[in-house]
Amino acid sequence: MNGDAGRKRQNTIKQLRDLLGERLQTSPSDLDLHGRNETHFPPMPPDAVAYPKSTDEVSQIMRICSAQGCPVIAWGTGTSLEGHALALHGGVTLDMSRMNRVIEINAEDMDVRVQPGLTREELDTELRASGLFFPIDPGANASLGGMAATRASGTTAVRYGTMRDNVLGLTVVLADGQIIRTGTRARKSSAGYDLTALFVGSEGTLGVITELTLRLHGRPEAVSAAICAFDDIDAAVNSVIATIQSGIPMARIEFVDEATAKAFNIYAKADMPIKPHLLLEFHGSASAVAEQAEQVGEICTDLGGHDFQWSARPEDRRRLWDMRHKAYYAALALQPGATAVVTDICVPISKLAQAVSETRADIAASGIPGPILGHVGDGNFHAVLLISPGDRKAEEAALQLAHRMAKRALALGGTVTGEHGIGMGKRAYMAEEHGAGWDVMGSIKTALDPQNILNPGKMLR
Numbered sequence: 001m002n003g004d005a006g007r008k009r010q011n012t013i014k015q016l017r018d019l020l021g022e023r024l025q026t027s028p029s030d031l032d033l034h035g036r037n038e039t040h041f042p043p044m045p046p047d048a049v050a051y052p053k054s055t056d057e058v059s060q061i062m063r064i065c066s067a068q069g070c071p072v073i074a075w076g077t078g079t080s081l082e083g084h085a086l087a088l089h090g091g092v093t094l095d096m097s098r099m100n101r102v103i104e105i106n107a108e109d110m111d112v113r114v115q116p117g118l119t120r121e122e123l124d125t126e127l128r129a130s131g132l133f134f135p136i137d138p139g140a141n142a143s144l145g146g147m148a149a150t151r152a153s154g155t156t157a158v159r160y161g162t163m164r165d166n167v168l169g170l171t172v173v174l175a176d177g178q179i180i181r182t183g184t185r186a187r188k189s190s191a192g193y194d195l196t197a198l199f200v201g202s203e204g205t206l207g208v209i210t211e212l213t214l215r216l217h218g219r220p221e222a223v224s225a226a227i228c229a230f231d232d233i234d235a236a237v238n239s240v241i242a243t244i245q246s247g248i249p250m251a252r253i254e255f256v257d258e259a260t261a262k263a264f265n266i267y268a269k270a271d272m273p274i275k276p277h278l279l280l281e282f283h284g285s286a287s288a289v290a291e292q293a294e295q296v297g298e299i300c301t302d303l304g305g306h307d308f309q310w311s312a313r314p315e316d317r318r319r320l321w322d323m324r325h326k327a328y329y330a331a332l333a334l335q336p337g338a339t340a341v342v343t344d345i346c347v348p349i350s351k352l353a354q355a356v357s358e359t360r361a362d363i364a365a366s367g368i369p370g371p372i373l374g375h376v377g378d379g380n381f382h383a384v385l386l387i388s389p390g391d392r393k394a395e396e397a398a399l400q401l402a403h404r405m406a407k408r409a410l411a412l413g414g415t416v417t418g419e420h421g422i423g424m425g426k427r428a429y430m431a432e433e434h435g436a437g438w439d440v441m442g443s444i445k446t447a448l449d450p451q452n453i454l455n456p457g458k459m460l461r
Contacts, residue, residue, distance in 0.1 A: 253376065
């Protein structure tokens, strides 16, 4: 950083400290924490970490940073997988964890207003007495602001959709400190551009989300879960396709391969056959979930599944999904001390069997351990490509595997990421996936953030 830029950065930090006091931190521990990520990207700490408590404070912070041309990176819980929240060019990280209140629950209208630092599990706790729940479940206990910024989805997307479908409105602070509100609590609108959809999935490059209005759903009367083993991947994936095409209203339909089953046995003390499995969940009335389980059990058996087990006991269901949500850490346990290149793709459901089979064969030929799992009910699956820290040869091999997965998805009419997002890791594919549309995104970015201070180096050119 040259002398002028360094002076500007220090001036920014001084002004922010005058505004925030002890809620502006430059301690090594704070910088280190906010420079880490969940996967293979190297540490990239910011110059300072700010802990705002209100939309007005975020606005003041943005005005100071805009005047000094200082980068600003919004931070939720740091669980993103493509380096979204790393300070690639230094600057100030906005840790939103102290903006974590439920502002208003509107039970009759089935919506809720929240601050962005609230996590999905905290919201679920607040909603229990209302008989409502927020269904988006990416696995990690992510912040709702971060989930909106990355357009998260997860295990329940096959039935309830993604964040795109469940965010009704936002409060957003723009790069110059201006505060705007998008959307309404109405269930539909034809009034102008859909600015809510623009900011959902923008990965902090267009504005800082400081409030969300979310769509809620009624808690189902009955919930049951099931698990079924298969001798090969094709049979499991074909069972998914047949189930979806049969119109059975699945709440969750997850796939894990034999390597993931082995990981579950090691990490979660499970007792699964070392084979591909489907993990399923059904929502509805007691009779409906029993009927759905019976139908899916017949489909799986007809297509080569065996030992189909289902249960309506809450403890069985919790055990199953707790194991699934910790799949990443279970995969890491297959190679103690490892980190991972984690990637995901999403393809049309008719191409799912081909995509999974070709990916499995590619990983097997590479020599890189790579468990496959995913939300296959909507054509989305993941690979956890295990590498030893510092092993550049293995890392390059894993990145080449991820590259071939992305190219395969595009060739099959899909997308290079179904839910992880672009961040730093997948920018190279944006031109191929979007063509001139990527330049349009850049034009929007320039209009809203002409200095490129909002999460620079992510998603766009």
